[in-house]
Amino acid sequence: MSTAREEILARIRGALGSASPAGAPIPRAYRQVAEDTPEERLERFAERVAEYRASVRRCDEAGLPATIAEACAARGVKRLVVPPDVPETWIPAGVQPLRDPGLSNADLDAADGVLTGCALGIAETGTIVLDGGARQGRRALSLLPDYHLCVVFAHQVVGIVPEAIERLRPAVAEGRPITFISGPSATSDIELSRVEGVHGPRTLEVVIVR
Amino acid sequence: MSHPTPARPPLRFEEAVRIALRNTQLRRNLERATGNIRRKRASVVAELPDWEALREAGRAIKERTMSELAEHLVQLEAAVQRAGGVVHWARDAEEANRIVVDIVRRHGAREVVKVKSITTDEIRLNAALERAGIQAIETDLAELIIQLAGESSSHILVPAVHKNRAEIRELFMRRLGIRELSDRPADLAAAARLHLRRKFFEARVGISGANFAVAETGTVAVVESEGNGRMCTTLPEVLITVMGIEKVIPRWEDLGVFLQLLPRSSTGERMNPYTSLWTGVREGDGPREFHLVLLDNGRTQVLRDPTGRQALHCIRCSACLNVCPVYARAGGHAYGSVYPGPIGAILTPQLVGLERASSLPYASSLCGACYDVCPVKINIPEVLVHLRGKVVRRSGARRGPQTAEGRERLALKVLGWILQDRRRFERAQRWARVAQRPYLQDGMIRSLPGDLAGWTVMRDLKPVAAQTFREWWVSRS
């Protein structure tokens, strides 16, 4: 008596017959690497992130703490979720950090926002990618709070999607979950008018650091 | 293969259309919806200099995958298991539902939260869960709407496109017990957010489908907009993903192709808000248990047809629905299946059996707009004509002249016979010129009899010319 697995595999082999595929290589004539300069790339990234109605701030490394502080102040953030390895220097004075691990869903939900770094940014699509690596923490941290402030370093920005996929190989080899974020959450399910903010953070703000 | 039989045989497409065409609200909604998305799609596709190269790569990857499907599924299974996930195989809907119900029961859950998955609609998972005393809570806004309304989806991507805001407000107030609510879309969305947040926190089991599953790494991908996918795949202790076997893709790098093709084709965006990629289980981050259910349910049957099997390449973007002039006027319900529109017309008959969906291959004027926009270049018109051939061969000489099919067969046989001989053709032209006389009014035919009457409902017909071309040609030499 065959198992479901055996039966399905047998059905597949039966369906395809003995004809083995030519094994011709997959035609990959699409762009694998972007052809722009780092400046163009960063500009495009900032533009496209902003197009999703995620606000964008820019600074240099020295100005990062002040920029984070300004963002939090503008938003009225008092209690800020931070992943375990986000540096102390990033956390504004007067803001209470809620450090993971140890935060419950209720804690995350009640917080005013979350501050993370990222794995990389994709210029062409205005996408931020989190891979659970440095300064990002586990997925729930950037999912439940209603405000996500994300720090992106210029050298983290790639041009196009295939480049991003390539750079994520180590993360996936380690089995780390990966999240692509392109703007705040949205739906077009009510008469097709786009409504922002259903379940993920309804406000996404990005700080680009040169 | 088990597809739950409806209480009545589904209406033939032509009959369902007659009803659907009267629904002007639906037609206006669809016109607006599809028009909007088409424009957006065209705009973001035009941005990419390598769109055609991506389509060709997508097509080739899917074709290669199907031809080596067994190997990829085995590789996927091994990779998922290495990463701490459990893989189940389901030959049909019943088996898949049993597997899912067992897992949910084992964890003592009475409620599960679900991300929209057409695959789970296909197998009627929610009904099976309900029979086992488990409530499946749909968390996509549109799915929530139609679940509350007790209806079924009418569009792959925008399932509640047939409902307007007033109807949705009324529904939420009644079914969610909300006393005051405006009909502004933002307020409706906020109401849904609050209601579902509680559910996300309480649920012990989440259920999703999968857009792609990478064999090389064991990674599953869910592409979404609202964030409920992230919620369902991150918060519960247990995650169950039900996935058609055709969703497997060979390599990690292939995601670079499909994550470009899908968002631009479906919502007309450069990238959808959220894409979640997970591999098995990850300590301290997300579910403790991950189950991947690999579903056949007729797909291996589709695989048997060398021309028809390209229907399995579909990445469920719904671009074909949005350009189809027939779908735009008929809506999804007219197709009588969870898979509507052009892709539905070729996939459904192959999944459920031609006899149960023999009108679907004819639900098309073969305009080819779908083929032009399909991100993986499924030649839908070719498959439609191919399936029509199968329908004709199967119905065979069983149908006598008392049925419309029988009369059609007879008429086409006679026509074919006439066209095979020059003299017969010329005689037939002359005969028709005489026979048409009673139908002529002011030089045009106003009404045709019998099965041809459909033509003259709104069209006059040009009659056989007083002198045919060949008669003129012969006369001038």
Next chain:
Amino acid sequence: MRISLFITCFNDTLFPETGKAMVSLFERLGHEVEFPLDQTCCGQIHYNTGYHEDALPLLRRFVDVFRDAEVVVAPSASCVGMVREHYPKLAEQTGDARLVDEVNALVPRVFELSEFLVYRLGLEDVGAYYPHRVTYHPTCHSLRGLRVGDAPLRLLRAVRGIDLVELPDATECCGFGGTFAVKNADMSMAMLTDKIRCVLETRAQVCTAIDNSCLMHIGGALHRLRAGTRTVHLAEILASTEEAPAQ
């Protein structure tokens, strides 16, 4: 050039004026035209409706009739589409190697009228005169099947006296689809209604296209409505001159 005309079964029977226009046009351009009387039909009706085996004898007949033609030109994108897109596959399915060779040798010599004039003969101005307001409907077969592109428009723009006006939502299918118009009559009518609306919006006197199948469908409705627009095949516009204007 010796041009063999494939007039098509329905043009022969219902639209002889289109065939006559082609003859007049090509002779005016200095070519020799011939019309092999043994021709009948390309088999598309049968093929598209699912009667694939019944299309085969018509395929063989077509190959027989035009085997020795220098070029074959037809005033029908859908029929040329049948030959170009489907004949090779159909021939292969017979397993008849000789038939396959003959089909493959013939297919490159078969053209639709506008693509022949523009891409093969390199012409845009064919010396036509047609002083009417005209709108052009790109049929699905010409647009997405044969991809004739803007060949018909280039020819129309060069017509003297013409007032060419763009058709709104031009690329939308008119709803004919062969037997679709009868088997799915209601849907066909719904699609036709929107096409008619667009045609009437142009206030053109004439709606033209390169397929009489679509024109029969659009024109049939315009006639029923007693609308002020009628349908005329592109060939007839191109054949019209000052000395011998078309109606």
